[in-house]
Amino acid sequence: MSNTSTSPFDIEAIRSQFPVLEREVNGRKLVYMDNGATTHKPKAMTNAITSYYETINSNVHRGVHHLSQRATDAFELTREKLRAHINAEHSYEVIFTKGTTDSINTVAWSFGELVKPGDEIIISTLEHHSNIVPWQMLCERKGATLKVIPMDDHGVLDMEAFKALLNEKTVLVAFNHISNALGTINPVKEMTALAHEVDAAVVIDGAQSMPHLNVDVRDLDVDFYAISAHKMYGPTGIGALYGKEEWLNKLPPYQGGGEMIDTVTFEKTTYAGLPHKFEAGTPHIEGVIAWAASIDWLNELGMENISAYEQELLEYGTEALLSVEGLKIHGTAPNKSALFSFNIDGLHHYDIGTLLDQLGIAVRTGHHCTQPLMNRMEVPGTIRASMGLYNTKEEIDTLVAGLNRVIPMLK
Template sequence: MFKVNDIRKDFPILSRKVNGKSLVYFDNAATSQTPQQVIDVIVDYYSNYNANIHRGVHTLSQEATDLYEQARQKVQTHFNAKFSHEIILTSGTTHSINLVANGFSSLLKKGDEVIVSALEHHSNIVPWQMLCERTGAILKVIPMNQDGELVMDDYDKLLTKNTKLVFVNHISNALGTINPIEYIIEKAHKVGAAVLIDGAQSCPHIKPDVQKLDVDFYVVSAHKMCGPTGVGMLYGKEDWLNKLPPYQGGGEMIAEVTFEKTTYANLPHKFEAGTPNICGGIAFGAAIDYMNSVGFNNIAKYEHELLDYATEKLLAIEGLKIFGTSKNKTSVISFNLNGIHPYDVGTILDKLGIAVRTGHHCAQPIMDFYNIPGTIRASFSFYNTKAEIDALVEGVKKAKMMLS
């Protein structure tokens, strides 16, 4: 049996008050909360190991280096990368995507085609637009339907011999839709295109196997999966990472420097210029350990219960509409009350101690598709409860009464 009350004890912030009310935290798609086990690792690092890594012969530097590289190996194992040097530790998903987009600037030419989906976060749209502006490549978009699902028949038609890159999120941050990435990857590879999957929203809920997926690039942020902000991962197949030029120049990413010529370090250091977020990387590894101790099968089953429960309760409110009704989705509900701006509802919920996200969720094309200014988004994690969902439902009812 899933003991959510025991799990909640691991998260200090869940016991605090907001506006005099017990905190109900339903903004997990923006960032998850951090368990004490990960907080302790952060404190331990700065208390006992704080030193720069990879370059020092002294004990602290060597110990910090060992902890950092052990964390890289934990990330490798969790995502089942073939080699640890295929794991590039970055500042997060956005950094990872920009690193790849920058690299492809030297590989694309005018007339090449790249494909994104209508469900993307701005971080998986804007870098590719910038890439197309630099190279003359053409950006194409997989359309979506009213349920918030990608139209795969149209995707098939978009693929041509000129398609070089396909970029799709694993799970939509705005709607919770789980995209058919296995199909997307397989079809892209048949025309010789590389595929990048934005896994920022999937990594808190499922455990992707990058080798089984046969994906070329997969990107993740630690703060979505109980880790700290400012650190994330770019997984890339070794062959692709060797083809891409360095994203930034500086210390660590070099083999030899003279004023005549610089040669670059081998993977993964070629893409890790400067002093990294050492503590963040180590804590990322600790967060992966924590989530695996809870168990991703347990997480998925429990969060699906929360999703079903919340969907039924919210739909019982007259005038409430849910956006994103795919049968294959995760624990995210985007909704609006008829005739009421989402921001106003979110403000009232905050007064009740309930944290939700309002707005376009950095997915403005989705809101344009539905012709709405934004939504109220409640996103659930494995440490949330049905009692908290009941509080949300009562809060929405109160907001409706006050604002109607």
């Protein structure tokens, strides 16, 4: 059933970089298809963590001593690598945060200070709770109104409806680059241009796009782009917020503390310049430094190659899964990442997920932190198999065989 991949990279060599993929779960070889939740980590990244602690561990941006200088250099090198990776203009436009959620909350709070009663914020039906709730909180805090872009049954956002929602009261538009629940790739550049016509700022949740796509923030012309390291083969607990310089200068800082100040007296504090204004406290130094190893590793493979390979998996997997009786795929956008969100007619996602786990197959089940989207699709949840660059067609075959084995048990 499986065809040999035509992609230029060597899948076995790639998999050998991930020791966890060799382990067994419930007596079977692990088939890990929960990459939308988090990806596994290449040895280059875990080695970088050990190396950091064994050679240069110290606090950054403060000591005059050698180790602190080395750690600071390594820390700032990640900022530069990430800048280059997303093609930002300046490295100080890259702010380190705890992750995508923290990045979005940073904008929601800081931008929120500029929001007035009656202003409007637009999000989309496809959003993760982390790109809904911060905006709802902002609207409640400032008396602004939240509007939602509808979608069609394929999971494609309605551009005409979006245009109709935009008006002179719109101050901000926030949506994801790739939907975590359906895999839809949104037309970020086109939507950003539309939002800019009414001078609204654009915030992109890039949690799901960074591992799969070549992201160029200048080409997209977005104002903010939120990133998580752990979904792109990097460490947990670290992420970044890209912001255009003019916006980051205009916004007040989110949190106060050390690192983010210029001078402090009891009467008045002046803030540090970018990026430190938004980086209060000792950062996740180890995470930042190790993240560079993941970025280098992705770039060695090439984001274009990764996208091409994963699109092969998408095509292969869609056809293979549709051969399963009663299987319905949710999210059939023409422009989609390698993610399969599906249900089996008459069966509950939890039952399927539980039995697949017995076969060593790791999928996500539930509402995927997108309850409004699930309500729109009139399902309580789905089974989601989200591909990473180390997944194979053989593993998709294993998933399909697993489904064909467990479905009769539940009927």
